[in-house]
Amino acid sequence: MRRRRASSAAKRTPTPTLNLQEPTSSKGYVGASSGLSAGDFAQPLPPIPGTPAYMSLSRSPSPNKGGGWASPGLTTNFDNLSGKSTPRKGYGDIQMNGAVGGSDVSWTTAKARSDRVNGYPSFETKHDGFFTRHARQISRGLPSFVKGAEKEKLGRGRWYPNKSSRTGRILGFLGRSIWRLRLRLLMLLSFILAIILFYVTPMHRAYRRASLLGGGSKFVIILAANQGGGVMEWKGPREWAIERDSVKNKKKYAKKWGYNLEIVDMSTKKRYAHEWRESWEKVDTIRNCMRKYPHAQWFWWLDLNTFVMEPSYSLQKQVFDNLAGNTYRDINIYNPLHITHPINNTQLDTTSLSAVGDGKPSSIDLIIPQDCAGFNLGSFFIRRSTWTDRLLDIWWDPVGYEQKHMEWEHKEQDALEHLYINQPWIRSRTAFIPQRKINSFPMGACGENGEDKRIHYKEADRDFVVNMAGCEWGRDCWGEMYNFRELSNKLNRTPWEKFKDGISDRIKAMKAKPEKKEGKS
Numbered sequence: 001m002r003r004r005r006a007s008s009a010a011k012r013t014p015t016p017t018l019n020l021q022e023p024t025s026s027k028g029y030v031g032a033s034s035g036l037s038a039g040d041f042a043q044p045l046p047p048i049p050g051t052p053a054y055m056s057l058s059r060s061p062s063p064n065k066g067g068g069w070a071s072p073g074l075t076t077n078f079d080n081l082s083g084k085s086t087p088r089k090g091y092g093d094i095q096m097n098g099a100v101g102g103s104d105v106s107w108t109t110a111k112a113r114s115d116r117v118n119g120y121p122s123f124e125t126k127h128d129g130f131f132t133r134h135a136r137q138i139s140r141g142l143p144s145f146v147k148g149a150e151k152e153k154l155g156r157g158r159w160y161p162n163k164s165s166r167t168g169r170i171l172g173f174l175g176r177s178i179w180r181l182r183l184r185l186l187m188l189l190s191f192i193l194a195i196i197l198f199y200v201t202p203m204h205r206a207y208r209r210a211s212l213l214g215g216g217s218k219f220v221i222i223l224a225a226n227q228g229g230g231v232m233e234w235k236g237p238r239e240w241a242i243e244r245d246s247v248k249n250k251k252k253y254a255k256k257w258g259y260n261l262e263i264v265d266m267s268t269k270k271r272y273a274h275e276w277r278e279s280w281e282k283v284d285t286i287r288n289c290m291r292k293y294p295h296a297q298w299f300w301w302l303d304l305n306t307f308v309m310e311p312s313y314s315l316q317k318q319v320f321d322n323l324a325g326n327t328y329r330d331i332n333i334y335n336p337l338h339i340t341h342p343i344n345n346t347q348l349d350t351t352s353l354s355a356v357g358d359g360k361p362s363s364i365d366l367i368i369p370q371d372c373a374g375f376n377l378g379s380f381f382i383r384r385s386t387w388t389d390r391l392l393d394i395w396w397d398p399v400g401y402e403q404k405h406m407e408w409e410h411k412e413q414d415a416l417e418h419l420y421i422n423q424p425w426i427r428s429r430t431a432f433i434p435q436r437k438i439n440s441f442p443m444g445a446c447g448e449n450g451e452d453k454r455i456h457y458k459e460a461d462r463d464f465v466v467n468m469a470g471c472e473w474g475r476d477c478w479g480e481m482y483n484f485r486e487l488s489n490k491l492n493r494t495p496w497e498k499f500k501d502g503i504s505d506r507i508k509a510m511k512a513k514p515e516k517k518e519g520k521s
Helices: 008-012 107-117 135-140 166-180 182-200 203-209 237-257 277-292 320-326 386-395 398-404 412-422 477-491 495-520
Strands: 219-225 260-265 298-302 306-308 366-371 379-383 430-433 465-467
Touching: 166 182, 182 203, 203 237, 219 237, 219 277, 237 260, 237 306, 237 477, 260 277, 277 298, 277 386, 277 412, 306 477, 386 412, 398 412
Parallel strands: 219 260, 219 298, 366 430
Antiparallel strands: 298 379, 306 465, 366 379
């Protein structure tokens, strides 16, 4: 074997020597392919300027303690090998229980572990059980739900939207959108479920009735019902039908908003049976209700011939949430009785001399509507207070009744008008409300001068309550009650009821056309 010729530059320039520790053996780390023996490298090389004379293995970049390399290929001991020949031991000669030359890692062990991890698709059991050893055979025998698909493909037996079809793209887009918005959708569904449970269960009635929440327990509806008949005439089927519809209407409304309902039997008692005293029983009934409901604040009197047209209106929203805006204190705004107001008397205080009293809504204790003839007590509000107790005492005074009851055609209503005109302290806490707010009239009442927009019911405006006042004097009470009941049901239909009624109306119209053609022929 030829030796390499040294170049001229190498001859001229002295070769620097490295200050390395001489090997303990004369055999070098050069393979036989180099053609050089270990004796050719026996002479030390000069040290490189700036390098330490001795480098310990503690400064070695090797991750192993004491130096060396982690790879078995770099730490294999070749000291006992000749530089003229390659190592004689191969992978097959390395023992299974360890590496040659003191290495901690066995090539055979590492290869076996690598084959176990990366040996897909080969399958090697660990003899953990029957199912583990035969899992692949069992799964291979299961049926495939996708024809023509390979069993090793992901998603076998599952449905995936076809991206080439419009339906698949839409479904895929919807699925991704729902997944991204899953938390918001969950919150929305929870909110809708809470609303449904609130209105389906009695929770909404308890909420509306609670004094600290809806405040329904603060109101009492007093319905005058002559269930036992009167002394003037026996009640016929029409009268009983009117009472049944009226009572049912008030019960439904009171239950919806959590109000107290007091149905009073106004049948004539012996102590009130003389001189038309039964109409005055209204005052005594209000006082008894105040004793029965000690925590209630407002009492709403309703005659039997009234009907709540809009049960979706609460008293709070209709009147009391904005009491100053829904009422007026100065009777001169609408004064059918032509009462002089305020009273001209210098001896009175400033509140009594004012047309609006003190102007505070909190001082209102009596709310009355006015029709074409004056005060109307078919529907009015009165509040619990010391002033109210005093008013009821004077209003119910037997002395005043004995002296004036022959002059007062409308009995207790005329008595209240008399007190308002002659008692200044009553004006300061009395307020008036537009009649159509709580007491609309049909066209048959106060209709001598035609329709009055301040008094008569108007369907387009969805008036709250209608009062068939005076229907027993020449009008059909049952006919009016029936018509207003049907109108209220029509106006307050649910969307489903409107849909059904629309279909039935179309069917009736289709049946009516052939009948008209036959009549003409």
